Amino acid sequence: MEQPATTKQQLIQKLRAMGNKLRIDSVIATTEAGSGHPTSCLSAADLMSAVFFYAMRFDVANPHDAANDRFVLSKGHAAPVLYAAWAEAGAFPVERLKTLRQFGSDLEGHPTPRLPWVDVATGSLGQGLSNGAGMALNAKYLDHIDYRVFVLLGDGEAAEGSVWEAAEFASYYKLDNLIGIIDVNGLGQSQQTMYGHHPEVYQRRFEAFGWHSVSIDGHNMEEIVAALDQAAAVKDRPSMIVASTLKGKGISFAQDLNGWHGKALKKGEETDRALAELRSNDLSTDGLKMTPPAGRTANRVVEAPQTAGLKAGGHYKIGDPVATREAYGEALARLGADNPLVVVLDGDVKNSTFAEKFLKAFPDRYFECFIAEQNMVGAAAGLSAMGKIPFASSFACFLTRAFDQIRMGAISQSNTKLCGSHSGVSIGEDGPSQMALEDLAMMRAIETSTVLYPSDAVSTEHAVRLSAANHGIFYIRTSRPKTPVIYESDEAFEIGKCKVVRSSKDDRITVVAGGVTLFEALKACDELVAQGIGVRVIDIFSVKPVDAAELRKAGQETGGLILTVEDHSLGGTGDAVASAVSSAGIKVDHLFVQELPRSGKPEELLKAYGIDSSAIVSRIKSLI
């Protein structure tokens, strides 16, 4: 319903005043902190005011209400203006803004979900639009709620390719509930951005990527409000409001000038002068508050019973040759039946990762992300923030593409599950570009991650079940070749526990392996046992956390000797084992891929790079 003109004018005047208040808050907080990005806040303040106090529907007292609109500050370095907006909206006392950047304060240098009003961490630029797209996808295709998702971007970050991955994804999925705003202040950290004060460049590009897009003056409240109204009316495609702004807007000595990025104003005269200028504006915001999302139909999927995630499929027989990547797809499809929160994403390799098995069973919960892994992982974080359990898969080597998104997913406390297939040289003829030799190192380094490396179909099934049943970033490494089933389906698997596959009291060494190398180790063991040399064989299964206790015990029981064998470079299972047992003084030796591999048959490559059974046999003979 159109509001009366005078009332609307009054509202606009109050939104303007709120913009100025947010500026004042941002300056005070950053000056108090002694660091931060005040000028990046000032360009965005009017946009923030309009989004928070005009466009959004949000119950500040219930930030996790499923009907709330969502807001993502993709230009995370403008955190102070975000905190200011939440404070002015009544989320917490404005006075608390002065704890910005202090140890122990949840008002961190860049936003993290330690604050309940923040869904995803930002600060690594160019990721917010993917996060927002994931949230919008959830509203439109899963929960069927009419909440909208607002994402505020900087112009500098539009240089990130991930922004364009999100752009194509959002238009492909017709996310008309996604509204982006670019704060085009024209200045990057170290110089002018690529396009300076040329908003039309961004408008043209978003239009070419299938978006509704308008250019406006980002300090003209009438234009901002009109653009938000217009975006709300657009159907079948997302909207991008390209707003021309001035960095440092409202402070005469900083406005639109280079050299002010990431600098707090000096306490005293400099800050006083800035505040005096900002305070000379109208600051009357009486009665301005966020509007709650009354009357929205929420259809959010309820939490699945925890136990539903724990039973494993029981149809594999010992000896069945099944690639772990195929078992992953099978497990996912079975899990989908038990747990309605599970959704699956893949990057146009679903017939190789076998995510297609889930697609066939649950087409409504599968989202094709095409060859754009960064957006896939960023959207997964958005889905996770909305309560889903996203499983995202690709060739393990191509997940390196999304390392930064995975890292930010951890900081976002996401519940994303990643599966990387085609690990190691055992993929064979496709050659090094398709071989993941770095994925375990990557995933081990992620704070809070869990890394599982199943060797057969049964352990894969358990890896998938354990991933779904426990919160956090999980990584499952699968392999291309078929491997025989070695575990009974009722075998118990736990996070942080390995499996002792061969063991005798006369073992003279322990071999720790995983995936394809487990079978090389078993072959080597058979050969050596036939020669009277006892060898303990351990399937690592849980690379992180690693089973330090069992590994130490095995090492101590087998002459203080461990040999690790892996289809990976440095930083994988070998390092995990060495670090876990090194405080016990056990000797650990390593077989791993140490040079650039080339194309060839899997067995030729395992041999050439010294991780096959013959390499294991000969290394063991030299060690014992």
Next chain:
Amino acid sequence: MEQPATTKQQLIQKLRAMGNKLRIDSVIATTEAGSGHPTSCLSAADLMSAVFFYAMRFDVANPHDAANDRFVLSKGHAAPVLYAAWAEAGAFPVERLKTLRQFGSDLEGHPTPRLPWVDVATGSLGQGLSNGAGMALNAKYLDHIDYRVFVLLGDGEAAEGSVWEAAEFASYYKLDNLIGIIDVNGLGQSQQTMYGHHPEVYQRRFEAFGWHSVSIDGHNMEEIVAALDQAAAVKDRPSMIVASTLKGKGISFAQDLNGWHGKALKKGEETDRALAELRSNDLSTDGLKMTPPAGRTANRVVEAPQTAGLKAGGHYKIGDPVATREAYGEALARLGADNPLVVVLDGDVKNSTFAEKFLKAFPDRYFECFIAEQNMVGAAAGLSAMGKIPFASSFACFLTRAFDQIRMGAISQSNTKLCGSHSGVSIGEDGPSQMALEDLAMMRAIETSTVLYPSDAVSTEHAVRLSAANHGIFYIRTSRPKTPVIYESDEAFEIGKCKVVRSSKDDRITVVAGGVTLFEALKACDELVAQGIGVRVIDIFSVKPVDAAELRKAGQETGGLILTVEDHSLGGTGDAVASAVSSAGIKVDHLFVQELPRSGKPEELLKAYGIDSSAIVSRIKSLI
């Protein structure tokens, strides 16, 4: 000069025939290999024929001639058609195509520079345009040669954000010597691409990104040739030819059908039928060959004397407080004076990484890459392939964005040097999104990489010099806080060698540290020595290769005990040390960042995450 119509018609007919020959070659090779992507070759064959035998100027016998045009097959899975084109051009016998994908053959599953006609490895999609942009940048701004760079892309890979980073970069730098061609066959690996047979989508997007772009029928040789002519005439911007094609073109039972991606035809009837269809076309290519680059002005920078890279700056005094990131910039500027091959790239953080010091000294050899790290690293590989020594820098955490490009850079045997600044929690208030805790794990895992972690200004200077003087991917980790100079300028540093900073015959433990934690270790050492407890302190400097001999010696001399301390997660110096000494039975314990950090002052964070001097002291006391 316009060729006579009849001659041009004959040429076009021969180019058509060559397209068919390339199809036949591709089918024969993949069938023989039993794997590969024949249908992806067939859509591209006419384009390949025209580029190789019409547009390019290339001396096949001298692939590294500086005047040659360059060709990058960004859709690397179409490798067989690339090899076929080189073979038909006379680079090697056509018969050799049958060794495709065999172990030992340089005709790998995806192209690598083991072949002299390949400049950069491809196969991880979406990277070739960045590589090509780097090569074009070299021609236009550094070597001032009028060679042109052709890049053939697939339509599926246009979903990768890195393609759009390359697109904006190439238009920003007005690379009119860069000509891209997209083979829009409409089919991805597992389903139709995002836009199927809608080439106009790509055309519109490239135009919006500042390119000249035309849509053509990619099987109509007149149109292909005309588009290549047109692209050659465009000034001040790159060109993208968007070619509508059919996957599997020319084989009736595979053409434009899903389910044929990455499948070789079956030997026997299936292949015979395909070859019969392909051979029914005109195959007369008499006299068709590549045209050499006669008459081009080559102004390539000559190889710098190796020794010029080795002297280090001598102006630092012991005790000077200098952040290693600042010393990096200083070293780079000095190196630039000695070595004309050194070029520098940065992602709009040059005032934080201090790459700006090089920019000030050598503006012609600095390229701003803005906030697009994937393209920065991809372009660096292109510059490296053209003989330059690119140093590319950003915050270390943002280099994770380019992990896949770094990985492919290694497979490309690139000479790229990376510097990551702002490592670890010691950056302080900016918070976790800006803290690199995974970079050492990432870079250690890269096959063939060298990883250096300097602790003071002098060791940073040496790290930069060593990086420039040795071929391969190098990583230099720098820190934000100022640290005192502890080495004399004439101290010798070597790859693979650590520095014993404190040592006595009574040492009861060795502490291995790097960067900011070295100074925490020294403080802890002082405190313990005052209490009569001898502590050896080692500055790791070379994280990969790690100085296993010295670490073992130290461990053995100090009671078989080593403690590592690092501002990093798993996979860094702790793992490097544990793996290096674990075969000697030395006990290694670790202090590292084990949880998601938050904002705070650097010293608060070092303490909170247990890597400061007090944590070292108390851990040592519990160990000895």
